[in-house]
Amino acid sequence: MLDIAFQAPWLYGTIALFVLIAGLLFASMKFLGRYIADQQMERVHPPNARKLSNEDFEALCCRTGLTRAEISRLYMSFMRITDGNSNENAEKIIQEVPYFQGPLQDRMVSALKLPEELDFVILASALSAFSEKAAxxxxxxxxxxxxxxxxxxxxxxxxxxxxxxxxxxxxxxxxxxxxxxxxxxxxxxxxxxxxxxxxxxxxxxxxxxxxxxxxxxxxxxx
CATH class of the missing domain: 1.10.238.10 (EF-hand)
Structure with a gap:
């Protein structure tokens, strides 16, 4: 049976089948990853927190160069720090986001050119400088x-x-x-x-x- 599968024209059908299976597996894993991320966000969202839609994710990915998973993790941190509010003091955000803890933490607000009050879009846009895709x-x-x-x-x-x-x-x-x-x-x-x-x-x-x-x-x- 294997000998037949790897002889023309069966060879082309076998390749097409493998490609189809790989494509379905990739799509399934991508969907599963998004579902798990959405479930994680459900668990950490304060009751009054706004959820990011697929359109929000796509816009932020294009604007910042960050991946959907990175934006999701940043948003969860933002929601936790702000207790679900849409705006927060920039100093508080930088002090509580774990990525910036260290001796240069006090310089981050000015170096990132953050306003005194910021929302998640402003924060994500400023952090785009750290993306591997950033110029x-x-x-x-x-x-x-x-x-x-x-x-x-x-x-x-x-x-x-x-x-x-x-x-x-x-x-x-x-x-x-x-x-x-x-x-x-x-x-x-x-x-x-x-x-x-x-x-x-x-x-x-x-x-x-x-x-x-x-x-x-x-x-x-x-």
Whole structure:
């Protein structure tokens, strides 16, 4: 029987059957994944929370580059934090979303250019910079704002010193830690600007340093 199945014209029928089965299996798994996600959202939705429709998901996927599953998980987090309300304070959202916990958490609101009050569409749109589909230029601009403490369009020595001070752990010898940070800052400016006397990094110099790591470091799978 197997010999017959793999001889023409049976061969074409066998291939078509396999393709049909694979297609049906893919469609079934996709439907099952959506059903499970919808059931999970049912369990975490506060009574007054609005549900996302298929049209909402499609629009957000197109707008942000995030997958349906990522949007679903973000929305569940948003509903939990806001207790089902459509708007919430940006600082509270960033503090309670687990992806941003760390020494640079306080910089996220300004780096993401979030308004004081935001809804889920604004949040998802801002977080699109972390999508693996996001343009490298968008990721670069976000990272540049994260490093800069001023609206001057530059990263100063003070900015870089403050950032390193925030992210480096404590040393037993505080003087050794300060010396290490100072040398790192001076070395960075000398390498990128040609002289450690320059006090600010523009986007061009910053891009030279950040480009090799920008895709990996600025991608989050929500």
């Amino acid at each position: 490298l230029d968008d990721k670069m601009r976000f990272l540049f704002r994260l490093y800069s403490s001023e609206a001057s369009g530059t990263v100063s020595k003070q900015d870089l010193t403050k950032l390193l001070d925030d992210v480096l752990p404590e040393f037993p010898d505080e003087e050794e830690r300060s010396t290490l940070i100072e040398r790192a800052v001076e070395g960075t400016f000398e390498e990128l600007c040609g002289s450690s006397e320059d006090q600010e990094l523009g986007m061009e110099q910053f891009q030279m340093a950040a480009t090799p790591l920008i895709g990996e470091r600025c991608t989050i799978f929500f």
